[in-house]
Amino acid sequence: MSKQINVALIGNPNTGKTSVFNALTGLNQKVGNYPGITVEKKEGICKLPRGVKAHIIDLPGTYSLNASSLDENVVIELLLNKNDKDFPDVAVVVSDVENLKRNLLLFTQIKDLEIPTILVINMSDRMAYKGISLNIDFLEQKLETKIALVSTRKNKGINELKDLIANFKNLNTKPCLQASEIDKAYFDGLRKAFPNQLLYKLWLVITQDVNFGKVDRNTYESVADFKIKSKSDLKRLQQRETIKRYQFINEILKEGQTIDLKTAKDLRIKLDRILTHKVWGYLIFGIILLTIFQAIYDWAEVPMDFIDSTFASLSEWAKSVLPEGPFSSLITEGIIPGLGGIVIFIPQIAFLFLFISILEESGYMSRVVFLMDRIMRKFGLSGKSVVPLISGTACAIPAIMATRNIESWKERLITILVTPFTTCSARLPVYLIIIALVIPEGRFIGLSYQALTLMLLYLIGFATAVGSAYLLNKILKIKSKSFFVIEMPNYKLPLPRNVALTVVEKTKAFVFGAGKIILAISIVLWFLASYGPGEAFNNAETIVTEQYATANLSEAELQQKIASHKLEHSFIGITGRAIEPAIQPLGYDWKIGIAIVSSFAAREVFVGTLATIYSVGSDEEDTIKNRMAGEVNPILGGPLFNLASGISLLLFYAFAMQCMSTLAIVKRETNSWKWPFLQLVIMSGFAYIVALAAYQLLK
Amino acid sequence: MFIQNILAFLALAIAVLFLFKTFIWWPRKKASNSCDDTNCGCH
Numbered sequence: 001m002s003k004q005i006n007v008a009l010i011g012n013p014n015t016g017k018t019s020v021f022n023a024l025t026g027l028n029q030k031v032g033n034y035p036g037i038t039v040e041k042k043e044g045i046c047k048l049p050r051g052v053k054a055h056i057i058d059l060p061g062t063y064s065l066n067a068s069s070l071d072e073n074v075v076i077e078l079l080l081n082k083n084d085k086d087f088p089d090v091a092v093v094v095s096d097v098e099n100l101k102r103n104l105l106l107f108t109q110i111k112d113l114e115i116p117t118i119l120v121i122n123m124s125d126r127m128a129y130k131g132i133s134l135n136i137d138f139l140e141q142k143l144e145t146k147i148a149l150v151s152t153r154k155n156k157g158i159n160e161l162k163d164l165i166a167n168f169k170n171l172n173t174k175p176c177l178q179a180s181e182i183d184k185a186y187f188d189g190l191r192k193a194f195p196n197q198l199l200y201k202l203w204l205v206i207t208q209d210v211n212f213g214k215v216d217r218n219t220y221e222s223v224a225d226f227k228i229k230s231k232s233d234l235k236r237l238q239q240r241e242t243i244k245r246y247q248f249i250n251e252i253l254k255e256g257q258t259i260d261l262k263t264a265k266d267l268r269i270k271l272d273r274i275l276t277h278k279v280w281g282y283l284i285f286g287i288i289l290l291t292i293f294q295a296i297y298d299w300a301e302v303p304m305d306f307i308d309s310t311f312a313s314l315s316e317w318a319k320s321v322l323p324e325g326p327f328s329s330l331i332t333e334g335i336i337p338g339l340g341g342i343v344i345f346i347p348q349i350a351f352l353f354l355f356i357s358i359l360e361e362s363g364y365m366s367r368v369v370f371l372m373d374r375i376m377r378k379f380g381l382s383g384k385s386v387v388p389l390i391s392g393t394a395c396a397i398p399a400i401m402a403t404r405n406i407e408s409w410k411e412r413l414i415t416i417l418v419t420p421f422t423t424c425s426a427r428l429p430v431y432l433i434i435i436a437l438v439i440p441e442g443r444f445i446g447l448s449y450q451a452l453t454l455m456l457l458y459l460i461g462f463a464t465a466v467g468s469a470y471l472l473n474k475i476l477k478i479k480s481k482s483f484f485v486i487e488m489p490n491y492k493l494p495l496p497r498n499v500a501l502t503v504v505e506k507t508k509a510f511v512f513g514a515g516k517i518i519l520a521i522s523i524v525l526w527f528l529a530s531y532g533p534g535e536a537f538n539n540a541e542t543i544v545t546e547q548y549a550t551a552n553l554s555e556a557e558l559q560q561k562i563a564s565h566k567l568e569h570s571f572i573g574i575t576g577r578a579i580e581p582a583i584q585p586l587g588y589d590w591k592i593g594i595a596i597v598s599s600f601a602a603r604e605v606f607v608g609t610l611a612t613i614y615s616v617g618s619d620e621e622d623t624i625k626n627r628m629a630g631e632v633n634p635i636l637g638g639p640l641f642n643l644a645s646g647i648s649l650l651l652f653y654a655f656a657m658q659c660m661s662t663l664a665i666v667k668r669e670t671n672s673w674k675w676p677f678l679q680l681v682i683m684s685g686f687a688y689i690v691a692l693a694a695y696q697l698l699k
Numbered sequence: 700m701f702i703q704n705i706l707a708f709l710a711l712a713i714a715v716l717f718l719f720k721t722f723i724w725w726p727r728k729k730a731s732n733s734c735d736d737t738n739c740g741c742h
Contacts, residue, residue: 325703520714660722
């Protein structure tokens with residue numbers, strides 16, 4: 001049987017920790033959450049020499065073991081708790097060659113926990129470019145560790161790192177700093193009170209209010225000989241600890257690292273000057289956004305058409321081979337069209353994540369956050385709110401969780417309340433299908449009207465979020481102070497492997513997360529559309545045949561009339577007709593009404609619902625888009641999806657709070673039903689009014 | 700036809716259960732050790 005060891009990957013943010021994780025684990029990785037909390041947990045398996053397997057955990061990025069957020073707490077809790085099943089046999093601290101001094105602070109803290117620790121110096125390919133040279137032997141000797149010089153970009157040093165992990169038992173566990181140096185008398189008392197415990201662990205328990213095993217702060221209070229100092233005294237000791245650590249690090253780097261400033265070519269300063277410029281910065285960002293939206297349309301067209309026609313053919317083929325019956329109809333008229341309604345958007349969603357991932361990997365996204373901070377402050381938010389607002393373009397749920405690093409409760413609450421206005425990927429399917437139906441295909445200075453409309457919708461979402469934040473800032477009477485500090489990572493060419501992994505992971509999460517819900521809703525909708533109460537449904541054939549006896553209809557036309565009559569008198573038809581008076585002034589029929597109601601679960605369900613409703617009883621092989629384009633307005637005649645109703649729908653989805661999961665997360669993050677309830681009423685009420693106004697003005 | 704009916708209604712039952720579990724019944728998760736009373740600063 002092969003042995004398995006636990007390896008924890010730890011490091012400051014932006015050190016390329018995830019790249020090292022990807023290089024070690026490849027595709028053998030999974031993403032989950034830490035139990036009971038919503039911090040992402042990435043783990044994977046890596047095969048090491050001599051048949052040893054390593055279970056690798058990519059821990060959240062942290063600057064030190066002095067935790068100030070939930071993410072950082074996860075790191076400390078794992079490193080202190082030997083009974084945790086993931087407690088590392090070896091810790092791999094990933095550092096960036098250009099920020100070695102800052103990165104070594106965390107390294108020395110972990111080393112002091114007496115866990116076998118390896119230091120990875122990543123981005124080593126940039127050393128020559130930046131004029132940096134390292135004396136590895138000297139550093140290894142002084143830091144009492146083994147160092148792996150790695151470049152994930154050039155795929156160098158990974159095998160050496162694997163060897164070091166496999167031989168972790170040879171690593172020295174001597175601490176870098178004697179904790180008692182911080183305050184000798186105080187630490188002597190601590191040692192006397194708990195003679196069998198590691199001193200630095202005890203210190204972390206006092207300062208971080210975490211526990212390990214049976215030792216926590218309450219234990220200290222029960223020891224008569226030992227008194228915990230006041231908060232301000234503890235802060236002073238922590239500062240002393242940091243100063244001592246930096247003295248130690250400076251001493252080592254003086255001999256272990258040389259930087260030749262003449263060799264260093266700093267393109268970064270020049271680029272920053274342009275990309276964060278108060279005019280050029282915004283202009284460049286605007287051009288990048290335009291390019292992204294245009295590319296989403298142009299590049300995704302062919303694969304989307306292919307998927308659409310494949311699902312139509314699949315449904316037709318299934319009809320021809322499956323025996324007749326309700327289950328076969330459920331598959332061909334419910335499940336296949338419903339799933340087709342989500343699979344069709346894979347290309348566009350993958351392209352969107354591709355661009356977002358490239359912008360993040362290159363270091364440009366941090367510049368965007370910096371740029372936006374200037375605007376945000378005028379609206380009562382800080383740059384820290386930009387991260388959730390930008391993450392909201394993928395999904396509001398992780399974006400709302402990302403507000404946890406905003407210290408000011410007022411800013412955090414406002415960000416939570418306005419984030420659902422930003423255009424999430426679930427809105428994308430609705431936007432794309434409606435835009436394709438109602439916006440003409442022409443171009444303006446090389447940019448298609450459709451791409452411009454999509455970009456406009458994103459900007460409307462962002463502007464509404466910022467505008468609402470401004471209003472909330474005036475309305476909410478909560479006093480709080482805030483500050484904003486952001487680290488600008490170096491610019492780098494995105495690693496194709498990292499970009500690809502992100503795109504696959506995010507697209508998979510979207511398709512499988514939404515796919516399960518859409519599959520279930522499609523099944524329920526098919527039942528509601530295929531069964532109905534009373535004579536009007538059960539005797540539909542006789543009623544319609546008698547009604548059109550003199551109309552001279554072909555057999556196909558008659559069947560279409562029967563299917564339409566049955567649908568109208570099915571359970572779903574009856575429900576739809578009941579809500580029709582409320583949505584008719586917006587230009588929608590009862591089928592759109594049903595799609596809006598069902599998409600309250602998740603916005604992307606809208607397209608799948610319409611695909612299912614339109615395919616029930618229909619024998620024709622057709623794509624979703626063609627079916628929607630063929631729908632006729634029952635009152636006014638003409639296409640149901642025209643410019644007026646289309647714009648009305650787009651605006652409704654831009655503003656309405658159509659996501660139950662987001663409401664649940666808001667409840668959890670605010671610990672109150674008041675905020676999600678207000679969010680639901682205000683957003684949906686506003687959406688209704690705007691959609692109504694748009695339809696009445698444009699019809 | 701009988702089997703088709705059973706399969707179709709079985710699919711319906713599974714779908715309804717799944718939706719109920721996803722949107723209506725959220726099981727309470729045990730909070731982590733360090734987040735008990737303070738709720739990890741999440742108000």
